[in-house]
Every structure is written in structure tokens, then in C-alpha cells.
Amino acid sequence: MWEKTKQIFLDSIERSLAAIAGFLPALLAMVLLLVASTLVALMVRFVVRRLFLRANLDQRLRAWGVAAPASQGRASPSMTITRFVFWTVTTLGCLVGLSAFDATGTAAKQLLNYLPKALAGLAIFVVGLSGSRALERSVLISAVNAGLSSARVIALGGRWLVVVLAAAMALEQLGVGGTILVVSFAMIFGGIVLSLSLAIGLGARTTVARSLERAFPSTPEPPKEREKNGDAQSGEYHHM
Amino acid sequence: MQATVEALPEPPATADPSAAPVFVAVDGLSTSAAVQQASRVEAMLRERYPQRAATVGVTAWEGGEVVVRPPGAATPSDPGPVASPMTGGGVEGHISALAAVLREGVRQHAAGIALVAAEPHDETADWLGTLLAPILEGEFDYVCPAYLRHKADAAINTGIVYPLTRTLYGRSLRQPLGGEMAVSLALARRLIDLPDWRRDPANAGSDAWLVARVLTSEARVCQAWLGARPRPEGQPEEVSQMLARVLGMVFREMERHADRWQRVAASVPVQSHGAAGVLEGGPQPPVERFVATFQLGQRELAPIWGLVLPPATRVALQRAAAMSVESFRIDDSTWAHIVYDFAVAHYAKLVERRQLLLSMTPLYLGWAASFANETRDLDAAATEARVQQLCGTFEREKRYLISRWRWPDGFNP
Numbered sequence: 001m002w003e004k005t006k007q008i009f010l011d012s013i014e015r016s017l018a019a020i021a022g023f024l025p026a027l028l029a030m031v032l033l034l035v036a037s038t039l040v041a042l043m044v045r046f047v048v049r050r051l052f053l054r055a056n057l058d059q060r061l062r063a064w065g066v067a068a069p070a071s072q073g074r075a076s077p078s079m080t081i082t083r084f085v086f087w088t089v090t091t092l093g094c095l096v097g098l099s100a101f102d103a104t105g106t107a108a109k110q111l112l113n114y115l116p117k118a119l120a121g122l123a124i125f126v127v128g129l130s131g132s133r134a135l136e137r138s139v140l141i142s143a144v145n146a147g148l149s150s151a152r153v154i155a156l157g158g159r160w161l162v163v164v165l166a167a168a169m170a171l172e173q174l175g176v177g178g179t180i181l182v183v184s185f186a187m188i189f190g191g192i193v194l195s196l197s198l199a200i201g202l203g204a205r206t207t208v209a210r211s212l213e214r215a216f217p218s219t220p221e222p223p224k225e226r227e228k229n230g231d232a233q234s235g236e237y238h239h240m
Numbered sequence: 241m242q243a244t245v246e247a248l249p250e251p252p253a254t255a256d257p258s259a260a261p262v263f264v265a266v267d268g269l270s271t272s273a274a275v276q277q278a279s280r281v282e283a284m285l286r287e288r289y290p291q292r293a294a295t296v297g298v299t300a301w302e303g304g305e306v307v308v309r310p311p312g313a314a315t316p317s318d319p320g321p322v323a324s325p326m327t328g329g330g331v332e333g334h335i336s337a338l339a340a341v342l343r344e345g346v347r348q349h350a351a352g353i354a355l356v357a358a359e360p361h362d363e364t365a366d367w368l369g370t371l372l373a374p375i376l377e378g379e380f381d382y383v384c385p386a387y388l389r390h391k392a393d394a395a396i397n398t399g400i401v402y403p404l405t406r407t408l409y410g411r412s413l414r415q416p417l418g419g420e421m422a423v424s425l426a427l428a429r430r431l432i433d434l435p436d437w438r439r440d441p442a443n444a445g446s447d448a449w450l451v452a453r454v455l456t457s458e459a460r461v462c463q464a465w466l467g468a469r470p471r472p473e474g475q476p477e478e479v480s481q482m483l484a485r486v487l488g489m490v491f492r493e494m495e496r497h498a499d500r501w502q503r504v505a506a507s508v509p510v511q512s513h514g515a516a517g518v519l520e521g522g523p524q525p526p527v528e529r530f531v532a533t534f535q536l537g538q539r540e541l542a543p544i545w546g547l548v549l550p551p552a553t554r555v556a557l558q559r560a561a562a563m564s565v566e567s568f569r570i571d572d573s574t575w576a577h578i579v580y581d582f583a584v585a586h587y588a589k590l591v592e593r594r595q596l597l598l599s600m601t602p603l604y605l606g607w608a609a610s611f612a613n614e615t616r617d618l619d620a621a622a623t624e625a626r627v628q629q630l631c632g633t634f635e636r637e638k639r640y641l642i643s644r645w646r647w648p649d650g651f652n653p
Contacts, residue, residue: 062547064592137544137595144540145480145601147533151540237523238389239479239608240396240417240486 030097037093045086052078065137066130088119121173128166132159250349260351261293262372265308265341268358274298277358278311284368289376295348299337306337308344336445339437342428352376354422362388362467370464370514371422381427381459384451385418386512387469390522391615391623395608396486398627400579403634407641408494409455410504412631413463414516417447417486420466427459443492452493456500465514483604484597491586491597498587502642507635518620530609531565537602544599548585550652553577560606570610572633578603579634580641588648 052058058076061067067077075083095112136159143151168181200208264281268274278296285294297308337355345353352375354368361367374380397415405416423431431453436444443449454461477485494501537545538561546554556574563569582600586593615623644652 060589063589065595134592140540141544141595141598141601142480144533144537145598147529147536149536151536236476237525238393238476240394240482 365467534606
């Protein structure tokens with residue numbers, strides 16, 4: 001009996017050791033991949049940071065209105081992009097490392113397959129966010145020049161419209177929400193357009209008519225009359 | 241836009257200079273108006289210079305470029321962007337006619353080459369003779385037009401273009417961007433040989449380009465008062481778009497000639513021909529609306545202005561925004577600093593250029609309101625003296641401009 005117990009015990013240890021022996025190379029491979037990916041990520045971060053510094057990216061993006069001014073105390077665009085690149089490379093290294101285990105290979109493969117969609121969604125959102133800031137500044141300037149007292153509200157409205165649109169596109173790319181997003185958007189945009197049409201049609205009909213008449217006069221002033229009037233007697237104020 | 245026609249034979253060296261040919265091109269938004277103006281110009285040239293061979297052409301858009309055609313050959317239905325001297329160069333939809341006019345004038349060996357607007361001119365003034373005489377008499381290479389305007393009119397010119405051009409290039413042209421011009425054959429040859437037509441076609445040929453090129457050369461310059469300004473055709477351009485367009489052209493030339501204007505210390509007057517002056521009366525700008533737009537800009541655009549203007553200027557603007565409409569003022573020194581800071585921001589690209597120029601509109605309207613308040617009760621002579629005082633401030637503050645231009649990121653309280 002003692003012999004049999006000893007045999008079972010030895011077999012168990014042998015199986016455990018064999019399992020550990022089979023597991024160790026994969027673990028070692030994963031650790032090596034993690035270390036290598038971290039090193040690669042650090043190198044890529046260094047190169048990207050130097051490139052951005054040389055290209056003066058922060059100043060350019062702020063000049064274009066894509067990034068917030070430095071005075072607002074937020075992380076600089078180059079720092080944000082550098083961090084994003086670093087963590088993307090590190091995450092990729094982790095996923096490749098996980099695939100070293102047979103047991104987790106399927107999950108890692110699924111995650112790897114999903115990664116391009118996730119990156120595309122993130123890119124759409126980031127571009128939308130940056131574009132929305134430039135649009136906000138542009139709309140704000142135009143609205144102020146037009147003398148609209150609600151310039152800030154109009155500019156913010158334009159910005160959030162783009163942000164929400166970008167978020168919806170990103171979510172659709174990620175496969176989140178399905179058709180609900182599309183339907184919701186169609187309803188919201190349709191509602192906005194209908195409201196604006198009604199507002200202009202009912203409230204600003206005469207203003208629109210006057211603007212159109214100014215832009216496309218139905219009865220242009222005859223040349224003879226223009227000649228007699230001249231600029232000196234036109235009675236209009238000219239900026240130039 | 242390269243010349244495809246052969247030059248006419250060179251006139252003999254012994255030819256009488258008083259019989260040298262003249263070439264005048266008429267340019268406008270409407271071909272029919274240009275053809276009518278061409279016939280008027282032909283009659284005036286025959287009467288004033290009977291001994292000279294005078295040719296009149298009309299600009300037209302053909303085969304993707306501006307060409308000069310005899311009035312009879314111009315087709316009113318020509319599609320495409322039309323050349324206009326008032327808006328030439330750097331503007332989408334408007335192509336400068338200057339290159340085509342200069343080439344045609346040089347081809348004809350014309351002693352005087354002029355570009356005039358298609359709109360009817362002041363019939364009480366000998367405007368064409370005043371424009372051409374300084375060139376044909378051999379005294380000058382470039383004649384810049386000036387017009388009789390109401391004292392409050394043309395605030396972009398009065399408040400920015402005139403003082404800035406005078407300070408930068410050291411010669412006092414009262415209306416530097418008049419649109420029309422006359423040049424000598426020698427100057428025309430030098431201008432068409434410049435590499436700018438190839439390197440910077442968007443800006444080469446604009447009014448600002450021509451004036452800057454002439455004022456930074458050794459050309460002999462004068463100005464001609466041509467009577468009341470021809471009334472521009474079409475709808476007036478929206479003020480912010482006009483300001484952005486004009487300042488974009490002026491700031492671009494400022495950048496191109498930075499090495500030259502930094503060495504100019506003071507300005508000298510240029511010789512004037514014709515009856516100079518300012519028209520009495522005239523329309524007053526809507527000061528209340530201007531001040532309201534300025535105050536709105538101060539409230540909403542302060543973060544953008546903060547990227548361009550130093551704290552001292554921003555404090556001055558805050559004080560101005562708190563004033564009532566009647567007492568609203570922006571002092572000359574603050575205004576000169578604002579113009580200079582925007583020029584530096586344009587050069588250093590501190591803010592996207594189009595947004596930068598558009599964001600200046602409330603500031604400009606504020607200055608226009610301030611100027612209108614100050615000159616409301618002044619007569620024409622006193623108003624002109626006030627403008628000269630403003631120019632003096634621009635010239636005194638030029639050191640500030642040079643310092644900011646050389647060190648845009650330097651400490652600036």
C-alpha cells in the first residue's frame with residue numbers, strides 16, 4: 001500500500017512538474033514580450049515626442065484653434081498623443097503576451113481582432129473633438145462680427161453638435177448601440193432642422209426676404225442713375 | 241500667365257518722346273461697363289494726347305487666365321473669375337489683371353501704362369490726364385491714385401492702411417490701395433521680371449503687392465487726386481471679410497519686405513497732382529452699433545485676443561468697453577499697438593491666420609466709432625490734422641513693432 005501511495009504521489013509531482021515545465025516557457029515568453037513591448041513603447045514615445053517638439057505641434061494646433069490655449073492648464077496635445085501611443089504599444093505587447101498561453105489564446109485573438117475597430121473609433125472621436133474646437137472658435141468669431149449677442153451659445157451649440165456626432169460615429173464603429181444610435185440621431189437632427197425651418201419661416205421671413213433682395217436685387221439700379229449718383233453722393237458709409 | 245504674343249518692334253531711339261505711345265487698360269466686374277468706359281477713355285486720350293498713339297484695352301477672362309483685348313473683341317458673356325483692380329490678387333474669384341496689363345504695355349513699348357476701373361469717374365476732374373501726366377512727362381515711374389472721400393469714409397484706409405504703409409515704407413501715400421495706377425515703361429519691365437509671379441501667384445499683382453514693391457524700390461513715386469471715387473459695382477463686401485482680405489494682403493507684404501522696412505526711420509511726403517481734399521458732410525457711421533460689436537467682442541473674443549495682445553493693451557480695451565457710446569475712445573497709442581500686435585501674430589502664426597484677421601473686426605469697429613466720435617464736429621482740415629496725428633503716433637511706436645517682430649515670444653507686459 002505504501003508503495004502504491006508513493007507511486008501516486010510521485011506521479012502527481014511528476015505531472016505537476018511537467019505542467020509547470022510546460023507553463024514556464026509560456027510565462028517566460030510573456031514576461032519577455034511585456035518587457036520588450038515596454039522598451040519598444042518607451043522608444044516610440046521618445047521618438048514621437050522629439051518629432052512633435054521639432055514640428056512645434058502644440059503651438060501649431062493652438063494657432064489653428066484645434067487645441068485649447070496653454071493658459072487653460074490642460075495637458076498639451078503632444079503630451080496626450082505621446083501617452084496614447086505609449087499605452088497603445090504597451091497594450092499590444094500585453095495582448096501578444098497573453099496569446100503565448102494556449103488557454104487564453106482565443107480571448108487574446110478576439111481582443112486583437114477588436115483592436116482596429118477600437119482604434120478607429122478612438123481616432124474618429126479625437127478628430128471630432130479637435131475639429132469641434134476649431135469650429136467653435138470660427139463660429140464664435142463670425143457670430144460676434146455679425147453682432148449676435150448669443151454668440152457664445154451658438155458657438156457652443158455648434159461645438160457640441162460635432163462632439164455628439166463624433167461620439168455617435170465612434171460608438172457605431174465600436175459596434176455599441178446598433179441601430180438605436182442611427183435612429184436617435186435621425187430624430188434629433190430632423191427635429192433641429194424642422195425647428196429651424198419653422199423659426200425662420202414664421203419669425204424671420206421678412207429679414208430673409210430683405211437679405212435675398214440685397215444679394216439678388218430684382219430691379220437693379222439703371223446704369224444712368226448710378227453714373228449720376230457717383231460715390232460721393234451715394235449717402236452710403238464705406239469702410240474702404 | 242506667360243506672354244504668348246510677340247513684342248512689337250522697338251521704336252527708334254531718335255523718336256520724339258512726346259509722341260511715345262500710351263496704353264490704358266480698363267478692368268471691372270462687368271464687361272459691358274468696361275467696354276463703355278473704354279470708349280470714354282479712348283475719346284479722352286484722343287482729345288488730350290492727339291500726337292500720341294493711344295491704345296485702350298479691356299481685361300477679360302479667357303482660357304483660364306486674364307488677358308487684355310481690344311474693346312470690340314471683348315465678349316460680355318465671358319465666364320470665369322473676372323479681374324478687378326479693386327480686389328485684385330489674393331482673393332478667391334478675383335484674379336489680378338496687373339500682370340496682363342503690364343505685359344501688354346511692355347509689348348507695345350508704351351511710355352505710360354495705366355490700369356483704370358470700369359466704373360464712371362468724376363466728370364468734373366481731368367482724372368485720366370492727372371493720372372497719366374506725371375508718367376508721360378517723364379518725372380515719375382509710379383502714380384498712386386487718391387480720391388475725394390467724406391471725412392468719416394474709408395476707415396480701414398484711414399485707421400490702418402495709410403498709417404501702416406507710411407510708417408513701414410517711409411512715404412506718405414494717402415490712399416495706398418486705390419486700385420487704379422499708372423506706371424512708366426521702365427518700371428513695368430522691372431515688375432514683370434520679378435519672381436513673385438511664379439513664387440507667390442496668390443498675392444503678386446494685388447494693390448498691396450504693387451505699392452510695397454514700388455515703395456521698397458528706387459522708383460520715383462507720386463500720387464494723383466482723381467476727384468470723387470468711382471462708385472464700385474456690385475454689392476458692398478461684408479466688413480469682416482473686407483478687413484480680413486485687405487489686412488491679409490498688407491500683412492503678407494509686410495512679411496515679404498521685413499528686411500527693408502525695419503531700416504526706415506521716418507516718412508516723407510510724396511508729390512501730389514490734382515486737387516487734394518476731403519468732402520464735407522457725408523454719411524456718419526452707425527457708432528452705436530460699432531460700439532456694441534466692440535463690447536461683444538471684448539466679452540467673447542478676449543481669450544483669442546489674449547493670444548495676440550499684451551496685458552497692458554487688454555486692460556486699455558477693458559476700460560474702453562466700459563465707456564458710454566458718446567464718450568467712447570480708443571487712444572492712438574493703444575490702436576497702433578493693436579495693429580502692430582496683429583501684424584506680428586499674423587507673421588508668427590500665433591493664431592490661424594484667417595481667424596486672426598476676422599477676430600480683429602470688433603477692434604476695428606471700436607476704433608472707427610472712436611474716430612467718428614472725435615471728428616464729428618471737426619471740419620475737413622481739422623479731421624485731416626487728426627489723421628496726421630494718428631500717423632505720427634504710428635511712426636513713434638515703430639520701435640515697438642520692430643521689437644515685437646524680432647522677438648514675438650519675448651516678455652511684453
